[in-house]
Amino acid sequence: MASKFKLPLLFLLIVFVAATCLASKDPELKQCKHQCKVQRQFDEQQKRDCERSCDEYYKMKKEREREKGRNYESEEEEEEEEEEENNPYVFEDEHFEGKVEIGEGRIRVLQKFTQRSELLRGIENFRVSIVEANPSTFVIPTHFDAEIVLFVAQGRGTITVIKEKRGSFDVKCGDVFRIPSGAPFYFINKDEHQKLKIVKLLQTTSVPGRFETFQPAGGGENPESFYTAFSWDLLEAAFKIPRDKLERFFKQRRAGTIIKASREQIRSLSQHEEIIPKIWPFSEGETERPFNLLKQHPCQSNKFGRLFEAYPDEFGQLRDLGVAVAFANVTEGSMMAPHYNSKAMKIAVVVDGEGGFQMACPHFSSSSGRSGRWSEQEQEQKGERSYQKIRGRLRRGVVFVVPAGHPFSVFASPNHSLQIVCFEVNAYGNTKYLLAGKDNIVNKMERVARELGFNTPGREVERMFKQQEEEFFFPGPNQQEHEWAEA
């Protein structure tokens, strides 16, 4: 029976917010929810709705606090900590929707980008998910209503994809592989000791920004089989099998989404690579096989780091999505040159290591109703400043987003190198513009333009921009002075 709202939420909400004028931050939310619980005329459903309203009001309030001008009189250090918490470009553990231990592994899904901030609407259709499978396990057949680009961050396995025919592919650390929307697939971790870790970028196909998984065999701690959504008499006709057998088969509890496999089963599921691909019917031939990003010629490489890139015009699997995949390995104590992407939006996942992220962001500090530099400029005239200093502490599992045009840099901690996989959305025709190092944009300008732009004699500008002779990876910030991650 449908629930009824006997006491209007809006009314209650107003009472609540009026009542909490003096309450401090966290108690406020608690009290709101408490009010929901003690409403005797509410049934369970209404109480849940009421609590959701508290959450929404609170979230909205926090967002307004965050987006609209905060006062910047506070000391720089304090402020930066604040922003590290609040900026919508860095995602930590609490921004994953599920941290689900599923039997022999773990699957985590990052929240919708637009749930975090409207500023991320440009990548609304993309989602990130991270899968970890224990040694010697099988991840059961599933299809997604999303295009998938996956990157193997650790371990080795075999992935099988069903199209008109079946194709099986060995994958190992550094491999990139595309699974088309709707194609059922399953995979094994064939290593007996190491976890298999896979980072997935999903582009949703049915509801913008939402995706679902569908499994023919469900049960256990994973969702039921999708077959059970059909009526039994329809299934009887479809399978020509009597209902009792069907029920027994589809309703039995399974072992789970990620399950232990015997050595023999692993061996059996590993054997296909040599046999199947010859008859693999994917249209574009070789390009549809996984490719190893780390075996490409690095586009940047010195002792401070290495950068590997796969652009969609070279790799058939990425072509229709217009997504590039890159992998950066920053040596301990080193950094990337400050730079920006001309049109790509970067979604980066820290695979391992520790370090920091810095970005210049004019959007973030501008008020919501207006945009562009003109509102910035007004702030400037009022003595407020223009670019928000976005900061993020990087460690394994952190995700960060860099919009097009936004200058940013990444550095590794003094003691750990930093490994990052990046998905670059809208990558066709993208250019990396360097802001320091020997190919920086200022060096490419005419002397007179530099002089006029910086209102400084050309020689002096030159001295500033020609000192650093490395191209992309440099020795990192001097981390004796500061604690490195706040740098």
Place this chain on the structure above:
Amino acid sequence: MASKFKLPLLFLLIVFVAATCLASKDPELKQCKHQCKVQRQFDEQQKRDCERSCDEYYKMKKEREREKGRNYESEEEEEEEEEEENNPYVFEDEHFEGKVEIGEGRIRVLQKFTQRSELLRGIENFRVSIVEANPSTFVIPTHFDAEIVLFVAQGRGTITVIKEKRGSFDVKCGDVFRIPSGAPFYFINKDEHQKLKIVKLLQTTSVPGRFETFQPAGGGENPESFYTAFSWDLLEAAFKIPRDKLERFFKQRRAGTIIKASREQIRSLSQHEEIIPKIWPFSEGETERPFNLLKQHPCQSNKFGRLFEAYPDEFGQLRDLGVAVAFANVTEGSMMAPHYNSKAMKIAVVVDGEGGFQMACPHFSSSSGRSGRWSEQEQEQKGERSYQKIRGRLRRGVVFVVPAGHPFSVFASPNHSLQIVCFEVNAYGNTKYLLAGKDNIVNKMERVARELGFNTPGREVERMFKQQEEEFFFPGPNQQEHEWAEA
């Protein structure tokens, strides 16, 4: 003069909702509107605004009731009826905006998909319209701010489209024809006895999800001529015709949008096919003519049904839209295999017959703030179930939507065959994955994968999935036991 809001609606709304705590569902809405009417300080405009606020509040409330968790303790039968009412994927008579008898026919437009549910935002830009013209009638010249793909569901006529030159084309039942956005067109029903029925898919070009019709000759029960939106002195200059003559010409009442035509007029408008197309200047030659879907080689055919498909890479008219058109004829008492589309969203219109529709839907049951299977999984852990059982009773004029990846099936009643025309949006590279019948996806998996997935000896899985030997159309559910449409 612009109206003023003297008493704020928000305030009134609060009073209203507070006052209706004890009211039951329908009375609540009535009382809200009643409150609007008795506000003496309101002028007419304000009363209308007030009533609109009631509607919006009520709609929002209903949507929340629908989307957020309902209790599933009720018996299965009850629940299914409930869902038949509430699910946002099936559209019946009341979901059409107009059921307009216009002179010699009827034009109905389905509501915006996103007006129904945010879950349909992926097809927001598409609309459906159904036109019926009486025998021997003329549908007057019109242009739309939308791309149109039309399917002739019944009868025969001649359609004339104006591009640089004029082209006229005979059409009959089963024909598919593309009318480019903005191109003026008119058509006749040239049969003296049978209605001409046309199903249109529109892709909007100026405002997302909204389209308009524009007619040079208006009046009667249809909108005025668009010429009358210009000032008379501008028209005088444009036409070099004095104002009095212009007024007389453009302001006279016309006969309507669909009007009777004499046998002679019909004959005159039917004659062009043989003459015009030779000089028809549409760029892509033959492909731009109507093609008959029912004359294509059926991609599925046995005694239980036939399926015809036209994919955009084969038919020039569909190419830029990426829309496929399909026609399914399910024999009485038969069914389609449960299956899903890998990336296409299907918009299906029942042309004739009776039957039922079933779909597995994880989106529908998940709460709005969260998504993905992980919320599902939590529900599962709490003993709630994962896939919503979407059900629809199919009869002539019903529209249903199947998102990408969602398993579904359709069956005909024991006494009537079922004819459905389907528009498949985002059709490039789409694959149909079968879930039962000889080519089902489980049969394509390795034996070990089936065994592990279903946690059942391979032989048993094989017995389940190899029993049905037909490919796509099967004998339908055993409809003796159940009333067929609830099946």
Place this chain on the structure above:
Amino acid sequence: MASKFKLPLLFLLIVFVAATCLASKDPELKQCKHQCKVQRQFDEQQKRDCERSCDEYYKMKKEREREKGRNYESEEEEEEEEEEENNPYVFEDEHFEGKVEIGEGRIRVLQKFTQRSELLRGIENFRVSIVEANPSTFVIPTHFDAEIVLFVAQGRGTITVIKEKRGSFDVKCGDVFRIPSGAPFYFINKDEHQKLKIVKLLQTTSVPGRFETFQPAGGGENPESFYTAFSWDLLEAAFKIPRDKLERFFKQRRAGTIIKASREQIRSLSQHEEIIPKIWPFSEGETERPFNLLKQHPCQSNKFGRLFEAYPDEFGQLRDLGVAVAFANVTEGSMMAPHYNSKAMKIAVVVDGEGGFQMACPHFSSSSGRSGRWSEQEQEQKGERSYQKIRGRLRRGVVFVVPAGHPFSVFASPNHSLQIVCFEVNAYGNTKYLLAGKDNIVNKMERVARELGFNTPGREVERMFKQQEEEFFFPGPNQQEHEWAEA
């Protein structure tokens, strides 16, 4: 420290709106803001938030007044004036966000289209900006997170764009030039007497409908350098320059965004055209240079006006954006034929002159919840009319938007010719359909169709539509009778 909302805005808002029942329009907003200011418990931040709420409430209220049914009993003249004010398709001075005098010039940015009306959501990602640089000035290096198509409306300059290498190009009145998203560029006005005026269309790349500018050298009245968003120790490492020198360099105040340049500097920055392009690495060769629209063969030309068009399939720079650029010069006292674009949305900027704009618009008059002609039709049945008469007075700097399918016309005042540059979004495959003049759509219909459509003998229809023998530009409305701009 983050601010706290001690008195909830919502509550205050209600108090405010209740208190202002008797207040008239403008005083109402003033009083709302006054209420914000006198709240003693508010800190500055809260006061600003409060005032913003007033603005938002007021804007929402105005929009509702505008969009929802107004009463049409008023006289036609009154009503038209009203619409000239309220229609969302014409943008005047007050719809620009900034009118910023920046040193030696002025940069103005038109508000977001969707800030004006949801009806413009189809062009949400596009923005318009107008730049004027005084004689002998330099506009400092900047990059945008947007694709830019610029049209030189007046003067002559040299633009330098940085990609892998640097390219410099002389531009003059009539030139169209594409600057890719993210590419840093700078330019000079090299004329010693005339202003350089540039009209830009921007397509945003990072946040839909929002763009930002990024400058390596900031200070003065323009935003700070984006380098200052990085921490000093990161910059020390990136530049290998000690912090004190960096601070001095990046924090010094600059001269501004548009600054005076000496004759020698101008000469130096003008010289590159001859040298650089030979090594210019843009991929598509010649097409990437600016082209002069006014030197194309005019697609319409007689003594009443001339029309120049550049379609994206001919000009490589426009190809990936699908944007056409057109320039219309309407002779004084002349007009364009009423016509419409089949699928393109037109964004037009008046470069010079005076005149008027008329458009037929069914969207505008329909209520927001419903759409399509069927709501129109209901209005018709109630004696309300269907097409809104959109009117705009055109003068230098006015911007107007014409959605696909919407009939419109433009005319010049009796004393001034009218120059308009038009950006046409979604231009691939667009067709202009003429509604008067010798090629009008009615003349292309069969005699019987015209007769049936207009319910008038064919001869009479012919007399109406064949009188005007010009094709596109005609003598304008008889402007003795009316004041011309109301025509």
